[in-house]
Amino acid sequence: MSEHFKTVGRPEKKVDGLALVRGKPVYTPDYDAPDALVVKLLRSPHAHAQIKGIDTGQAEAINDVVGIFTFKDIDRIPFTRAGQGYPEPSPYDTYLLDSKVRYVGDVVAVVAAKNEKAAREAMKNIKVEYEILDPVFDMREASNEGAPVIHDEDDCSGVFDKSRNIAAHFVMDIGDVEKTLENCDFVLRKTYHVDTQLHAALEPHNALTYFDSVGRLIVVSSTQVPFHCRRILSHILKKPIADIRVIKPRIGGGFGGKQSIIVEPYAALVTIKTGMPARIVYGREEVSMGTNIRHEMSFDVAVGATKDGKIRAISLQGISNTGAYGEHCLTTFMVAGSKTLPLYNKVDAVHFGGDIVYTNLPPAGAYRGYGAPQGLFPLDCAIDELAHEMKMDPLKLKEMNSIREGETSPIFEIMGEGREGVPQIMRSCKLQECIDLGKKAIDWDSKRGKKTKNGTKVRGVGCALAMQGSGIPKIDMGAATIKMNEDGSFNLLVGATDLGTGSDTILGQIAAEVLTVPLDKIVVYSSDTDLTPFDVGAYASSTTYVSGNAVRLAAEKVKEKVLDLAAEYLERDRSELTLESGVIRGKDGSSVSLSELCTMHMYTFNQQQISESASYVGEESPPPFAASFAEVEVDTDTGKITLINYVSYADCGLALNPIQAMGQLEGASMQGIGWALYEDIIYAKNGRMLTNDFFTYKVPSRMDYGKLTCGLVDSYEPTGPFGAKSIGEIGIDTPIPAIANAIFDATGIRLRHAPFKSERVLFEILSMEV
Amino acid sequence: MRIALTVNGRLHELDIEPGEYLLEVLRRIGYKSVRRSCGSASCGTCTVLLNGKPILSCSTFAASIDGQNIETVEGMADGDKLHPIQEAILEEGAAQCGYCIPGVVMTGEALLRENPDPTDEHIRLALNGNLCRCTGYEPQNRAIKKAAEVRRGETDE
Numbered sequence: 001m002s003e004h005f006k007t008v009g010r011p012e013k014k015v016d017g018l019a020l021v022r023g024k025p026v027y028t029p030d031y032d033a034p035d036a037l038v039v040k041l042l043r044s045p046h047a048h049a050q051i052k053g054i055d056t057g058q059a060e061a062i063n064d065v066v067g068i069f070t071f072k073d074i075d076r077i078p079f080t081r082a083g084q085g086y087p088e089p090s091p092y093d094t095y096l097l098d099s100k101v102r103y104v105g106d107v108v109a110v111v112a113a114k115n116e117k118a119a120r121e122a123m124k125n126i127k128v129e130y131e132i133l134d135p136v137f138d139m140r141e142a143s144n145e146g147a148p149v150i151h152d153e154d155d156c157s158g159v160f161d162k163s164r165n166i167a168a169h170f171v172m173d174i175g176d177v178e179k180t181l182e183n184c185d186f187v188l189r190k191t192y193h194v195d196t197q198l199h200a201a202l203e204p205h206n207a208l209t210y211f212d213s214v215g216r217l218i219v220v221s222s223t224q225v226p227f228h229c230r231r232i233l234s235h236i237l238k239k240p241i242a243d244i245r246v247i248k249p250r251i252g253g254g255f256g257g258k259q260s261i262i263v264e265p266y267a268a269l270v271t272i273k274t275g276m277p278a279r280i281v282y283g284r285e286e287v288s289m290g291t292n293i294r295h296e297m298s299f300d301v302a303v304g305a306t307k308d309g310k311i312r313a314i315s316l317q318g319i320s321n322t323g324a325y326g327e328h329c330l331t332t333f334m335v336a337g338s339k340t341l342p343l344y345n346k347v348d349a350v351h352f353g354g355d356i357v358y359t360n361l362p363p364a365g366a367y368r369g370y371g372a373p374q375g376l377f378p379l380d381c382a383i384d385e386l387a388h389e390m391k392m393d394p395l396k397l398k399e400m401n402s403i404r405e406g407e408t409s410p411i412f413e414i415m416g417e418g419r420e421g422v423p424q425i426m427r428s429c430k431l432q433e434c435i436d437l438g439k440k441a442i443d444w445d446s447k448r449g450k451k452t453k454n455g456t457k458v459r460g461v462g463c464a465l466a467m468q469g470s471g472i473p474k475i476d477m478g479a480a481t482i483k484m485n486e487d488g489s490f491n492l493l494v495g496a497t498d499l500g501t502g503s504d505t506i507l508g509q510i511a512a513e514v515l516t517v518p519l520d521k522i523v524v525y526s527s528d529t530d531l532t533p534f535d536v537g538a539y540a541s542s543t544t545y546v547s548g549n550a551v552r553l554a555a556e557k558v559k560e561k562v563l564d565l566a567a568e569y570l571e572r573d574r575s576e577l578t579l580e581s582g583v584i585r586g587k588d589g590s591s592v593s594l595s596e597l598c599t600m601h602m603y604t605f606n607q608q609q610i611s612e613s614a615s616y617v618g619e620e621s622p623p624p625f626a627a628s629f630a631e632v633e634v635d636t637d638t639g640k641i642t643l644i645n646y647v648s649y650a651d652c653g654l655a656l657n658p659i660q661a662m663g664q665l666e667g668a669s670m671q672g673i674g675w676a677l678y679e680d681i682i683y684a685k686n687g688r689m690l691t692n693d694f695f696t697y698k699v700p701s702r703m704d705y706g707k708l709t710c711g712l713v714d715s716y717e718p719t720g721p722f723g724a725k726s727i728g729e730i731g732i733d734t735p736i737p738a739i740a741n742a743i744f745d746a747t748g749i750r751l752r753h754a755p756f757k758s759e760r761v762l763f764e765i766l767s768m769e770v
Numbered sequence: 771m772r773i774a775l776t777v778n779g780r781l782h783e784l785d786i787e788p789g790e791y792l793l794e795v796l797r798r799i800g801y802k803s804v805r806r807s808c809g810s811a812s813c814g815t816c817t818v819l820l821n822g823k824p825i826l827s828c829s830t831f832a833a834s835i836d837g838q839n840i841e842t843v844e845g846m847a848d849g850d851k852l853h854p855i856q857e858a859i860l861e862e863g864a865a866q867c868g869y870c871i872p873g874v875v876m877t878g879e880a881l882l883r884e885n886p887d888p889t890d891e892h893i894r895l896a897l898n899g900n901l902c903r904c905t906g907y908e909p910q911n912r913a914i915k916k917a918a919e920v921r922r923g924e925t926d927e
Contacts, residue, residue: 022843024803203805203869701907
């Protein structure tokens with residue numbers, strides 16, 4: 001499909017790549033600000049407590065301490081940290097500083113000092129008197145009679161039921177699930193549970209704030225959502241949006257962890273209170289326990305099928321743990337259904353529902369996959385279990401019942417994000433191609449059900465199918481501005497936020513393709529609220545599709561303008577002109593280059609800046625699809641699980657930059673593999689996260705996997721920019737179910753609680769032997 | 771206290787605090803490629819070469835480097851000409867967010883100096899301490915392998 005394209009579909013090098021490999025100072029901490037105050041946060045050692053008194057006198061007297069701020073020093077303004085469309089579908093249950101703390105790590109005081117040492121010394125000398133309250137940590141107990149109420153304040157809003165710690169609630173039914181299940185030949189009912197996960201981006205959350213020469217607040221931040229950041233800062237700092245500028249330089253990883261407004265307000269508060277530049281950089285422990293984590297979820301799943309292999313009913317009734325605050329609480333839960341259930345679209349009845357509850361644990365938030373992996377684990381594994389009961393190849397059952405091109409699902413219309421969705425038909429769905437290639441790569445037919453043994457070690461294979469979305473339809477908006485320079489180059493200004501994904505590059509490729517110039521003629525500048533047009537930011541797999549379409553539209557407008565002006569300049573009929581390789585040509589051989597045309601229009605002829613802008617809001621959200629396969633080896637003596645091979649094929653439409661797109665699939669697969677096998681969060685009895693560094697929280701390293709085989713299938717999404725759909729998230733959906741299914745294939749042990757630690761497998765093996 | 775150290779062939783003499791780590795000192799004198807991530811010698815982000823061997827600058831006292839030779843990624847390219855590892859990283863899409871890249875380049879360079887023809891296993895083992903949360907490692911492993919070939923003169927650059 002990409003043969004006739006010149007720039008899109010090619011593995012162009014990243015436009016920011018040279019700076020990255022040369023170690024240039026491009027991240028927020030690299031920005032020099034020698035007189036910036038050091039900002040540190042004093043955090044609560046208690047999971048649930050009322051602050052009775054804070055004495056900062058002794059700390060303030062320390063040399064080089066410039067200021068200490070507590071809830072007494074600021075206006076009490078409820079807000080949500082969630083960086084999402086406005087008005088946000090998240091409760092306003094958060095305060096920059098509060099007289100109550102709700103998890104170990106909640107912020108108690110903000111310290112500003114001239115140096116690190118003084119800041120640390122001040123932290124030690126702040127005296128806080130707490131009235132300790134009972135905490136609740138288990139999400140299944142949070143709504144029990146008599147459970148401590150976490151948000152008992154009067155001024156929070158948008159909480160579903162404060163008295164029972166229910167932040168949000170959702171329920172949806174199509175048909176009558178129970179009745180349909182009664183008519184099924186096979187019914188499976190189980191409970192699945194998936195624990196939380198840390199983002200573990202290598203660059204810690206950090207921000208630098210200062211006043212510019214006219215007193216505007218400048219915020220340089222490692223954020224995925226610069227425009228939401230500006231809006232939320234305006235709300236909580238009571239400053240006009242016009243007086244705030246948010247700049248996002250390069251970011252050292254985000255994965256959703258920087259989709260909430262976490263560090264910026266504290267630095268901004270210090271700058272506003274002191275007039276001084278301020279810098280806040282979280283330590284690794286703070287990144288782990290003081291930002292956002294993934295929503296832990298549990299689902300009671302029921303699946304029913306008739307003996308001819310038709311899945312007729314699916315029910316997912318769940319509970320989600322949003323921790324102390326509710327950013328992204330409703331939307332992540334809804335995505336657990338909305339981006340998994342349409343996959344099995346041939347059913348007669350579907351139920352999805354549950355509560356998202358507060359606990360006294362670190363607040364959950366956005367994380368790559370955004371609920372979809374938590375929903376896919378029970379859904380895919382339940383179908384896998386059902387297939388075994390039916391004595392069918394699980395892949396066959398999934399294949400027979402999954403969605404195909406030209407089909408739809410009523411779920412698309414019923415479930416959006418925080419509200420109803422948008423009906424859509426699958427214009428591109430190459431799921432079958434993904435299945436066929438993956439099946440071959442893993443050698444499914446000869447390996448499945450064989451339980452190949454080598455001493456105490458036994459091997460098995462598992463599969464999982466997935467879908468995601470491409471932006472939030474009718475909500476996510478991205479815009480682009482393109483202006484022309486006299487050498488025939490163009491500045492592309494986008495609000496879109498490249499967090500390492502390569503979006504600056506592929507957006508540049510789109511503009512280059514339309515304007516028929518090489519990529520190096522497109523100068524991309526992104527994510528600066530003063531200089532670039534609006535974009536919701538980097539989340540919901542939206543950038544390629546939403547921002548990409550905005551760039552395509554802006555470039556097309558520029559092209560039209562160029563042809564209009566060339567017609568005038570060449571005195572030829574507009575319809576006779578074509579733009580090719582940077583030159584406008586008439587049928588009679590007359591021509592003018594982009595460079596000449598722009599130079600003329602700047603200096604001598606019909607003078608004007610050639611420049612256009614365009615915005616795009618998705619009418620639909622075409623899902624990418626994936627089929628993934630895992631081969632594992634389990635040592636039945638020790639429980640040790642070794643990942644021999646992991647295969648994932650995805651349909652992301654046309655890959656605008658195949659190397660970058662593959663990188664998204666490979667990286668998301670590894671992040672999912674880590675979650676499935678190694679990454680385990682442990683809390684102390686008082687609710688303190690014990691696994692808050694890279695020694696105790698095991699991010700997979702190069703020796704932790706066998707083979708990783710990823711591929712992209714030929715596909716073309718007609719509504720996408722040059723046929724593209726998303727690829728950023730989908731890879732993380734499948735590792736947990738695929739690996740669980742493989743462990744079952746090897747051992748007959750069905751693990752319904754992720755992650756799958758070797759200890760858990762060993763306990764299962766031991767209990768089987770008894 | 772006053773120390774002297776050579777960074778990428780250039781001699782620096784400067785005053786440091788006794789408890790200061792090499793990472794902070796290098797950043798202070800302008801080597802911003804040396805970045806903090808874990809702060810506890812567990813991720814490889816801050817790797818630099820000390821007398822040719824990779825070390826973690828976040829947990830190495832600057833005082834212990836007095837009179838020694840440090841190399842950072844700023845010194846790897848020859849003017850406009852990238853080091854083969856840097857070039858291969860661009861070609862293979864091995865830098866996404868790029869935060870781990872200076873550490874990966876330096877550890878990779880130390881490996882290739884010692885073992886010009888590493889197997890996949892050698893590469894994984896040598897770079898096992900360099901965490902990357904973006905790429906899933908495969909593009910980086912491919913890049914090191916490719917750079918080794920270029921370095922041995924088996925492939926055109």
